[in-house]
Amino acid sequence: QVQLVESGGGSVQAGGSLRLSCAASVYTGDNFCMGWFRQAPGKERERVAVIYFAGKNTFYADSVKGRFTISQDNAKNTLYLEMNSLKPEDSAMYYCAARGGSCYLSASRYNYWGQGTQVTVSS
Secondary structure, eight states, X not given: OOOEEEEOOEEEETTOOEEEEEEESSOOXXXXXXXXXXXXXXXXXXXXXXXXXXXXXXXXXXXXXXXXXXXXXXXXXXXXXXXXXXXXXXXXXXEEEEEESSOOSSGGGOOEEOOXXXXXXXX
């Protein structure tokens, strides 16, 4: 069983930056997909970024490419999401997620979830 705890959300003005962290209760290993999802009110949960094969591979949603960076520190069992040039449309609850094996686009394929951290970007 993997427990995930997010932190680092908050309120920021457009153009600002935030760094989200996700602490895992155990080392998930090289064959785990770790990722960030977000969900705005009235919208479906969407995948923002994922990392797997011990950080060798990453994928980003088109809407955040070039602005967000996903990374992990295996020594600390921690996943990060560096968010720069934030836009009001980035406002959402951000969730850390994990699953064994390959990464998938759909949130339903992920077994482990954090409680979420709110990100609010004002214009």
